[in-house]
Amino acid sequence: MDDSESCILVGYSQQDTPPPGDVGAPPESDEISDIMREVENLRAGRGDVTPQPHLTFPLSPNNLKVLEEKFRDDWFWNEKLHWEYSGLTAEFVIKMLSQPQQVVVSSVGFNIESQFEVFRSASDDKVAKFGQDFYGIGSSHVKPCYEGLLSKRCPDLSWAHWGHSFYPGLVIEVGYSQTRKSMENRVFDYFYGSKGKIKIVISIDLKPSKKSKKASIEMWKSSVRRQGTKLEIDYKLHATSDFRNDDGSPNLDSGVRFTLQEIAPDAPGAEGVGNCFMEITGNKLYEALCRGEKSLAAEERGLKEAQSIEIAPPRHLTLGRAEVMEQYPDLDYQYD
Template identity: 25%
Template structure:
């Protein structure tokens, strides 16, 4: 199985820094866990890149989920909003933060595929139609890749005892009678592109071949080129002369463009079959001719979906609002009383005490995150400017000093400069080096 080298490269404009001086609530804990907590906080603040990687062991993952409940608001946010992949074998946690373009593009693809499945189902006799209607889009639910027969465990077990890789694919389709989704779809950014073969292999091998198709769309988000491509992987099994069964992953489509660099659609079609959406055993009562029913999306339609998604994000950023920013408006808000939320005075007292503690912790943590974020961002920017094209990893401590450090910190607001003077250059060097370990920045 491939190793995920370079997984989740973070661009300089979204560098994630380890905290400079942890608040009292974080002292004595693993630096990796503290870093992940800060990443989650940046996610909540909307300051995270779409694909951010962190090194963290299974033991640290357990510590993470033991610590998170201490901050009720952040814990609830992570459980409801944060999508992250975790690989216990390679000690990798990748936090996903999809862009508006990403979400709109994947939504149109899913809508198209669901419509075709529904159309096929409606044309068939009741028994076959029922089987096909049970193929459902799984939205952004997680997949735990337990390739051991009979492996189980609920959500809590996984958080505290993560034995298996966990993935949050961008979209996937699963038949209600099957354990795993059979089709997985990923939308790739520049950072994520080089990890797609590893991701595809992880899905297919980790599911024991039950995931039968991984489709990846590389939309080169934020790049100079408008080129967008399709890649696809399938499982392959065979038996050797000794009678041993083998499972491997083969790439059947390798970065075939559906939109050229100048933004024009290419000729071609993404072609699937109905059988691609289920295990063969699931279709044992479905006629072979029905199983071979084509399901396809032309490159022209895919390019239209992507262009519409990109335009929609641009308009959302610069579009009209009901209350323009230059107008002065007095806003009247309804008063809200939380009395009905408490079953007793005791409950109310407990909630209020915990809320006060959480607010104090959050305020300290958010100030800390902002300081660390801006410090590392400026230092990293200076390094990348002075060392163009160079991969910056564990040797970052060598560069995060002298003129680089002075230039970077000189661009910080005065309160942050004063704070960095208190901390000292040596500690800042160590912090930035640790936070950027395993990150690779180019031009």
């Protein structure tokens, strides 16, 4: 698909979305310094055991360019930090994966890859070849190709097909209590920003709350129609279900299902894999979430126990200089 083609988004009201830069922001220097300070805190390991789901900062598009230039050759920024930028709301977001999120992401990633492996080793050569051309991208950045609107998304998991596009065909997000508007903005970025090349977005919402233990999964799909030189891009919510109920019990009938063909419909051989189904089941999500929560609880207990234990400093640190030199004559001990 030619990047010069213009796009029309069907069923989407531009009035529902604030224009770029519509969010009030502090002076430019404060915007950048606040983010840089938080990045350095994370680099140094200064943070809570139970981090917030994400940290959000107002940031103008021009200041994003300044920030990227400052960290252009920084390994932590480029390889370790999970961050996003929404041109729709002029917000910079640092994604902070909690222990439950990490366990769910790992479980879903393993599950999807296991299903791909089944297709890659299928007896049907066409299915095997199509499956072998899929590759995992992980949480690498996805840059929507808007005209004049800068955005960057960082999905938790994604897969692409060599014959389909440099954009992933399947994107998976694992988050905490994302509002409907927030999720719609993300879906908009993925589908419209990729000109419809991203075909499926799956959102797993863990929804932690003292009143409810509900957790859900939903699947969005995009479709593209060509009208002369224009593309009409439509997307819809195709499936949604709770895999954990309010009381914490599992919903075993939950989950989502899709085909290999739906992930990469334009790739060579796609017509032969329309019956090759993949799925994310509610019971596996439930088990992974419970494991993650138990792991987090154990980590928090361990931290509290460690903090409650008073550890005496080494004896030489409590001595004066003369006493140290007398007891440790060979020690090269320097005082300020």
